[in-house]
Amino acid sequence: MYHRDVIAKVARRLPHQTRRDVSEVVELLLEVWSEELINGGEVVLPDIGRLSIEVQDMTAGGALAQHGRLRRVYGRFRPTPSLKAKIEEAAHEQT
Numbered sequence: 377m378y379h380r381d382v383i384a385k386v387a388r389r390l391p392h393q394t395r396r397d398v399s400e401v402v403e404l405l406l407e408v409w410s411e412e413l414i415n416g417g418e419v420v421l422p423d424i425g426r427l428s429i430e431v432q433d434m435t436a437g438g439a440l441a442q443h444g445r446l447r448r449v450y451g452r453f454r455p456t457p458s459l460k461a462k463i464e465e466a467a468h469e470q471t
Contacts, residue, residue: 378400379402382402383395383398383399383402383455386398386402388450393451400409409427413427413429415431416429422455423456423458423459424455424459425453425454425459426453426454427449427451427454428451428452428454429449429450429452430449430450430451430452431447431449432447432448432450433445433446433448434446434447434448
């Protein structure tokens with residue numbers, strides 16, 4: 377789902393708010409969450425899961441050995457058990 381799709385969908389469910397108001401709130405959420413992730417924290421969304429960013433300093437090997445140490449930055453998402461169950465249920469309905 378793209379950013380504009382999120383704004384449109386939320387605005388339809390909150391008819392008393394303009395798309396601009398919804399967009400401002402979403403932008404603020406993204407800013408707050410980004411700051412938290414940059415600072416080594418995590419974002420926990422009820423009924424969805426936990427998002428964090430991990431950084432690893434690694435010794436390069438093989439063809440990359442000439443670089444010495446490498447930094448690996450990656451995101452981790454841990455869905456809640458209830459979200460996992462809903463995904464499994466949806467997958468079974470599609471088969």
